[in-house]
Amino acid sequence: MKRKLGNVSFGGNWSEDILTADQLTTVFDTLDMVAAQCGDEDMRNISLGGALAYVSEHIEKGEMLAEALRNALEIASPLPRQKAVLRVVVLIRKSVCEQGK
Numbered sequence: 001m002k003r004k005l006g007n008v009s010f011g012g013n014w015s016e017d018i019l020t021a022d023q024l025t026t027v028f029d030t031l032d033m034v035a036a037q038c039g040d041e042d043m044r045n046i047s048l049g050g051a052l053a054y055v056s057e058h059i060e061k062g063e064m065l066a067e068a069l070r071n072a073l074e075i076a077s078p079l080p081r082q083k084a085v086l087r088v089v090v091l092i093r094k095s096v097c098e099q100g101k
Helices: 014-037 049-058 062-073 078-099
Strands: none
Touching (some): 014 049, 014 062, 014 078, 049 062, 062 078
């Protein structure tokens, strides 16, 4: 997406907004997939680096939320693990919504 928008010479920051929205969609798709599958599978081994890096860098208290998600994925019991992961994903979504105001 960055390459496609690289030669755009129109005014405003709409291209940056599109890029940010696209990145955020990718982050939430990843987090939603992890939350949906972490009760049945060990999701610690999938690549969360990009999603958690985005959360850490672009969301207020993002580093704390990323660490909370990592810790939630360490819970041994499936149901409590999934509940903890879902709770963190909801907090990340709320943080994004509050920043957008």
